[in-house]
Each structure stands twice: as structure tokens, then as C-alpha cells.
Amino acid sequence: MKIFTNGASFAAGSFPQMIADHYNAELTNIATVGYSNRSIWRTTIEYQPKEYDLAVLQFTSPSRTEYHDERKWIDVSAALAYKDTGQRRITPERKEIWKYWYENMYSDEYGDCEQNFAIEGLRDYFAVNETKCIIVTTDKFTRSKKFDFNIFDLNFPLDNTRHPTEEGHKIISDAIIKYYETFISWV
Amino acid sequence: MKLLFLGCSWTYGDELATGHRAQERIIEKRFSTIIGRRLNAEVVNLSSSGLSNHAIARKFLNQDLKQYDHVFVQLTLPERTEWFDAKGTSLKDQPKSSIMKIKTGRINNRRFLLMKKNNAKWSSIMPNFPQYMRTGNLIDGKEWWQHYYEEIYTDKFGETEEMLIYNLVKNKLTNLGIKHTIMSINPKCKLPVDLNLKNGKYPRAKGNHPNSIGHIMIANDIIKLL
Numbered sequence: 489m490k491i492f493t494n495g496a497s498f499a500a501g502s503f504p505q506m507i508a509d510h511y512n513a514e515l516t517n518i519a520t521v522g523y524s525n526r527s528i529w530r531t532t533i534e535y536q537p538k539e540y541d542l543a544v545l546q547f548t549s550p551s552r553t554e555y556h557d558e559r560k561w562i563d564v565s566a567a568l569a570y571k572d573t574g575q576r577r578i579t580p581e582r583k584e585i586w587k588y589w590y591e592n593m594y595s596d597e598y599g600d601c602e603q604n605f606a607i608e609g610l611r612d613y614f615a616v617n618e619t620k621c622i623i624v625t626t627d628k629f630t631r632s633k634k635f636d637f638n639i640f641d642l643n644f645p646l647d648n649t650r651h652p653t654e655e656g657h658k659i660i661s662d663a664i665i666k667y668y669e670t671f672i673s674w675v
Numbered sequence: 676m677k678l679l680f681l682g683c684s685w686t687y688g689d690e691l692a693t694g695h696r697a698q699e700r701i702i703e704k705r706f707s708t709i710i711g712r713r714l715n716a717e718v719v720n721l722s723s724s725g726l727s728n729h730a731i732a733r734k735f736l737n738q739d740l741k742q743y744d745h746v747f748v749q750l751t752l753p754e755r756t757e758w759f760d761a762k763g764t765s766l767k768d769q770p771k772s773s774i775m776k777i778k779t780g781r782i783n784n785r786r787f788l789l790m791k792k793n794n795a796k797w798s799s800i801m802p803n804f805p806q807y808m809r810t811g812n813l814i815d816g817k818e819w820w821q822h823y824y825e826e827i828y829t830d831k832f833g834e835t836e837e838m839l840i841y842n843l844v845k846n847k848l849t850n851l852g853i854k855h856t857i858m859s860i861n862p863k864c865k866l867p868v869d870l871n872l873k874n875g876k877y878p879r880a881k882g883n884h885p886n887s888i889g890h891i892m893i894a895n896d897i898i899k900l901l
Contacts, residue, residue, distance in 0.1 A: 530835060533842050556831040585822045588814050595761035597795075601733055605843060608736055612846035 489513035492537040492619070495546025496523040497651055498626050498639065498660070504544065506661035522563040524552030529606035533613060540619045544664060545610055547625040547635065550599030551590070566590045600631060607634045620672050622664060636667060676716035677742060680707040681731055682749025685860050685872060686722035690880035691887055704887045707747070709894035716744070725799040725807065727755035732840045733797070740851055747897070748844050749872070750859040753833030756800045763794020764811035834865070841866045856900055869900055
């Protein structure tokens with residue numbers, strides 16, 4: 489079995505490896521801390537995963553985004569506007585532009601639209617490539633009905649950075665395995 | 676047979692007619708109508724001027740695509756974009772549909788109708804036209820979108836957005852088993868589109884859109900691909 493995973497900080501933790509271990513599967517995990525839904529969509533399409541049996545994608549807050557500064561992709565989130573995230577690549581001018589965006593121009597409609605592009609784009613990509621696909625979110629307040637489930641509907645322990653502990657990752661991996669075996673694997 | 680066309684001013688038919696009954700004459704002359712006539716098919720053309728690839732993808736995903744036998748999507752210039760103007764601060768023209776009824780009732784036996792202007796809408800952004808960047812959002816007296824194009828936007832971003840939306844459209848229609856034709860008006864487009872309309876072949880009107888002969892030639896070239 490071959491499994492592909494992508495997502496933000498939750499998927500950059502250990503639950504993808506736990507799922508792979510459960511099935512004794514080969515895992516490709518390209519999840520990265522700070523990714524936006526757009527980054528998850530873009531990096532997956534750029535990676536062109538083919539001949540996988542299962543793809544698990546962990547979406548994040550729809551307000552996150554990214555831009556390219558001519559050298560590399562830079563992740564942007566609303567938090568960037570209020571605290572020093574250590575991203576030295578973002579000049580004060582750019583930081584001010586993004587701060588204005590989140591304070592005055594960003595809306596749920598925009599974030600939902602971007603998120604919908606990524607969900608539809610990825611579901612159809614994996615459908616065309618005959619790979620079963622599970623998309624979960626860590627956006628507690630999502631308005632989309634297109635996710636397989638919301639990770640925050642599970643009861644799991646968090647560490648002091650608001651990320652799952654090892655026990656938390658085990659609970660998430662068990663939930664994804666159960667969902668896969670109940671609703672996906674036999675389709 | 677039912678066909679869907681979606682794109683920007685090129686597929687809408689800008690510059691095909693002006694003045695009296697312009698819209699009727701545009702519909703008559705544009706390539707979507709010519710193709711529909713030749714194939715004896717019903718045509719739905721949801722294109723409008725100034726649409727970005729983002730707007731084309733958003734409108735595309737809002738359709739019940741299964742009702743169509745063939746979908747034609749024309750991608751546009753990658754530097755265009757759009758945003759959701761929730762406060763309605765854009766200084767561009769406001770559509771009549773922005774007026775909405777919020778309450779009706781009777782006071783002292785006289786009927787009243789309370790109307791509210793709802794200006795929240797998706798708003799096109801075109802960096803080549805300063806009037807299409809006027810949103811009333813200013814940093815140091817300069818429009819936010821001007822800052823965006825000067826400091827944030829790069830060709831790499833536009834190309835990547837174009838690639839993602841091409842894949843979105845292509846995979847959706849492939850997955851649904853719907854025949855499709857994807858075109859572009861981006862002369863630098865590197866994607867395997869079925870037809871690039873900005874190849875210099877089609878005669879243009881003053882504003883650079885194809886003229887009526889150009890539309891006939893485009894229709895001929897598209898029909899050859901079917």
C-alpha cells in the first residue's frame with residue numbers, strides 16, 4: 489500500500505506515519521508547518537502524486553495564504569500581522585500590506601472560496617488518478633460541508649503549543665483509519 | 676445538446692457591437708453562438724468582461740456542470756484577480772441588483788417597504804486599468820491593490836494560479852466525463868491548452884478584442900478540435 493499525505497502543522501507531526509505503520513504502507517508526507525490550504529493544493533499538484541492507494545490531506549484555517557517573493561513561497565497568516573513569527577523574509581512593507589488585508593479586506597467569503605478551490609481541485613485530482621482521498625480540517629469553525637470530518641470533533645490532548653501530543657496523534661490516526669475502513673476502502 | 680462557455684471579454688464578445696441593441700448583436704456575432712448554430716446546440720455563455728482566472732474558476736464551480744454535453748473554458752491574463760468586497764467600498768459601478776428588500780409591513784395602516792443597499796460583491800481587479808483597482812482601501816494614500824502589485828504579486832504567483840485553475844477545470848470535467856475545450860488568451864501561457872486565442876491570427880477591433888471575422892475564425896478553429 490502507498491499513502492500520500494499533505495497538510496499543515498498537524499500533518500507535519502506523527503499521525504501520518506502512524507497510519508502508514510498500521511497498514512505497513514510506504515508513506516510520502518510533504519506536510520509543512522505553516523502551510524495554507526493554497527500551499528497544500530499547490531504543493532500536491534506540483535508533486536503530482538500518482539499510483540497511491542490513499543491520500544490524506546489536513547486542511548487548515550482558510551484565512552492563511554501564500555505569495556512568492558521571486559525566490560521562494562512565503563506563508564502568510566492573520567497572526568503574522570500581530571506578532572513576530574520569525575519570518576525575516578517578510579519586509580516591514582509587505583507585513584503592513586498583509587496586516588491591512590486581514591484587518592480591512594479579508595472576509596469569510598474569500599477564505600471559503602479559496603478553500604473550496606483547494607478541496608475541489610484536490611478531490612478531482614485524486615479521483616482522476618484513482619487514489620482514494622480523505623480531506624480533514626483543523627479549522628474548528630469551518631462552514632464547509634465538503635470535509636470528511638473535522639479533527640476538532642475528536643477529543644484529543646493538546647500540548648502547550650496547541651498541537652496534538654503523541655497520544656493526540658494516535659487518536660487522530662485511529663479516527664482516520666476507522667473512517668477509511670468504514671466509508672472509503674470498499675468504495 | 677447543451678454547451679457551456681465561460682471566459683472573459685473575449686468569450687463575452689466585447690467590441691462586436693455598440694449602440695442600439697448592442698447586447699443582442701454581440702450575442703449574435705460571438706463565437707459561442709456561431710458554434711451553437713453549427714452544432715444545432717443550446718448555448719449558455721456566462722462570460723463577462725474583466726473576469727480573472729479566479730472568477731472564472733469560482734463561476735465554473737458554481738454551475739451544475741452535469742447538464743452540459745461540452746464545456747468551453749477560456750482562461751485569461753494571469754495577473755488579474757478578484758476579491759470579495761464585503762463592505763461594498765469599491766468605487767466602481769454598483770449593479771442594480773445591489774438593492775435588496777429587507778422588511779415590509781404596515782404602520783398606521785399604510786404599507787411600507789424598507790430597502791437596503793447591499794453592496795457586498797466579488798470585485799474584479801485588473802492592474803492594467805487603474806479604475807479597476809479603486810476599492811477605497813488606502814495605505815499612505817495609495818490603493819491597497821497598487822501596493823499588492825508593487826510589493827507582493829510576482830509573475831510566478833500568476834503562473835502558478837493559472838496552472839492550479841487549469842488543473843482544477845481539467846480534472847473536474849475529466850472526472851465528470853464531460854467533453855471540454857480549454858483555451859487561453861495569455862500569450863505566455865505554458866499550459867497544454869487546446870487553443871491559444873492570442874496567437875496573432877485572429878483579426879482584432881480597436882480595443883484588441885477579436886472583431887466579427889475574428890470570432891468566425893475562432894469558431895472554425897474550435898470546431899476543428901471537436
